[in-house]
Amino acid sequence: MQVIRGNLSEIAALLTGEQSHLGIDSTSEADSVKTALKFAAQSKAWVVISGKVDTIRDGQQVFQITNGHPFLAKNVGMGDALDGILALGLAHCTMIEELVKVAAILPVAADLVMEEDKVQGPASFKMALMDKLTNLSDQELLDFAHIRKVELARS
Numbered sequence: 001m002q003v004i005r006g007n008l009s010e011i012a013a014l015l016t017g018e019q020s021h022l023g024i025d026s027t028s029e030a031d032s033v034k035t036a037l038k039f040a041a042q043s044k045a046w047v048v049i050s051g052k053v054d055t056i057r058d059g060q061q062v063f064q065i066t067n068g069h070p071f072l073a074k075n076v077g078m079g080d081a082l083d084g085i086l087a088l089g090l091a092h093c094t095m096i097e098e099l100v101k102v103a104a105i106l107p108v109a110a111d112l113v114m115e116e117d118k119v120q121g122p123a124s125f126k127m128a129l130m131d132k133l134t135n136l137s138d139q140e141l142l143d144f145a146h147i148r149k150v151e152l153a154r155s
């Protein structure tokens, strides 16, 4: 299985072949679902559209993850961090539900460090996040992941 991950602007640009009219930080949840649906119709790959809400789509189903904190967007390269985690997870995933849980690792870790006293801004957030990623437990992932399945209107 292949996964294509981008933020909304990037996936929209892949769809149209043109620079997207959507801003670099565009995070509309409705736009994400629409874009993921269109993209999945053209590609056999699973698609992950990252942002304030992450939208994940295979041929049939759409899931959204609502974890995460704006400090993730303040630290350049968090998309690359997500890609690394997804690549590693993909080696162990056969079902989309499993990849959704893997995609939740980074934003769940972000939520957990925001509960710690040591975060004072985007820089200390990044340090605490790196620490949390090394010790995040399966149970924490299960307990704190906010994942919902998007009901699609039948056409």
Ligand SMILES: Nc1ncnc2c1ncn2[C@@H]1O[C@H](COP(=O)(O)OP(=O)(O)OP(=O)(O)O)[C@@H](O)[C@H]1O
Pocket: 006, 007, 008, 050, 051, 052, 053, 054, 067, 068, 069, 070, 071, 072, 073, 075, 076, 077, 078, 079, 080, 081, 082, 106, 107
């Ligand atoms: N405003 C936000 N609130 C919560 N989580 C966010 C927000 N923005 C991004 N994220 C999270 O940050 C991670 C990276 O996604 P993002 O869409 O920022 O990637 P990107 O634009 O490719 O980043 P970069 O170009 O900096 O590598 C994802 O796990 C996503 O859930």
Ligand SMILES: Cc1ncsc1CCO
Pocket: 076, 077, 079, 080
């Ligand atoms: C352009 C670039 N260079 C290092 S990190 C980064 C952001 C990739 O999303």
